[in-house]
Amino acid sequence: MSLCARDLSLRLRRRLILNRVAMTAPPGALTAIIGPNASGKTTLLRALTGEIAPDHGQVALNGRDLAALSPGMLAAKRAVLPQHSVISFPFTASEIVRIGLTASAHPEARRNVLIRSALAAVDLPDFAGRLYQEMSGGEQQRVQLARALAQVWRPTGDDGPNWLLLDEPVSSLDIAHQLTVMRLARDYASRGGGVVAVMHDLNLTAMFADHVVLMRNGQVQGEGAPAEVLTDALLSKAYGCNLAVSRTPAEGIWLLPQMASV
């Protein structure tokens, strides 16, 4: 009952983007995929969502081959937050969250409760009637997260955990909302669901991830608990610059999300 990539290889326009990638995201844990730009993080996530089919290897969701699941069955088991979302028409926040419920069989009253709860969970309780086009980038991203959350609201289903797949969920958020969203993701995992997030911020990764996959040049450079993967040697090699974990600079000011309190 996990989300596994088995020996994935994938070419986009003849370029090898994923090279024999194997990784396992366990349920009940927040798995972070990290790595430098163009290391294949987002492509790996897109393969995990079923959006692009690998040339070789397979993805297994709760033990079943992703390629064998219909869009409707997939939608019931996992929701996806894309990196950028441009919406073509002036929908309101609640209309957008409702689109997340397209494939679900919930009755009308339950849908309204879900929409309201999901918007409250992303700290936008009063935004239901606001137009998406009139929101800031960070607010739009959180509406999209609410849409994904409503789709798989219960962290576990009858046939195993449900999954939230997030592509850089905190990229355009201020630090307070970064923490809100990461807590929400961790909470989802702690209630039995699975979360896989592509992360740019290594501090937030260290703070929230239970499981880390480090990518470089389309390959998995390291996988395991944060303490095993977030090491000087692995990070320095992957990112191509000398990095020092858990050491403080001698001068200047610096700030860690770990020190924030609500």
Added chain:
Amino acid sequence: MVALELRGDNLAGDRRHLGRALSMWLLALLMVVSLLSLGHGASGLSVPSVLADWAAGRELAVTDRVILIDIRLPRVLTGILVGAGLAVSGAIMQGLFRNPLADPGLLGVSSGASLGAISAIVLGGMLPAAIAGWYLVPLAAFAGGWAAMLLLYAIATRQGRTSVATMLLAGIALAAMIGAVGGLIVYRADDQQLRDLTFWGLGSLAGASWTKLIVAGPVIAAALIVAPALSSGLNGLALGEAAAAHVGIRVQRVKTAAILATAAATGAAVAISGGIGFVGIVVPHLLRLLAGPDHRWLLVNSGLLGASVLLVADMISRSVVAPAELPIGIITAMIGGPFFLWVLMSNRRMLDG
């Protein structure tokens, strides 16, 4: 701006009750306009007097019966189907291309249909009289529209995936090529054929008859019946193709159905009434401003309003220079153009973003 008045009964931002209420009003409007249109014409025959006669058990005079049943009724029904078909096709195309300015013209249907019509009008004279009947122009227009659309669909589809962006650009290229071929044929046309061509391009419901309606009506009606089934798919596509698939929508199926339904409705509409512009863009846009872009009601309401708009335009086209008739395309453009500009100017913010 719109959001302020949208406090629904329970969930803010849920505008479906607006769409539902609007559909009732639009249905009432369509019924009124249809009756007015039935009673509108060169002869003094009016609907109330006919109804009064009928209620009193009096027989209708033969001329009145002919005017009402054989001339006005098919014209009204044609107007309803063509108006609804064009407006619903516009709404579907805008949803599919994720662009409020898309219309069926982008699919090459209109240009293909006009090439068909041009060929039939100009080259039809060379055919033996046995083949060349009144049906030649509509048939050629329908065939041309479908051929262009299928070609475009084949160009834009690779490995079972249709690229909407390719379709858009290839549609422009195809329209230019078809226009050139059409130009070559027009070059050979005589004066009478040029006049026919010009009038065909401006559109008219004047040629409406039961025969045409029986042939083209079911095609448009079928597309209109399929359309509501596309609504949740088109809503999902507003998030982008990948996100639509993620919420459980069979994206390729929606695309194919949308393209086929639009081509059928537009092809048949153009075939029986010529080129009537603007209904497909103005009507859905106006409805989005009134009740939001949710396709569940947008498609239904577009059909109802499109039908009313075309009937009103037809009544105007029959009155301004009575007893002659103006081509209806002139009316839709003359009223639709300034109205659309006014809507755009007063809602600039809705366009950006």
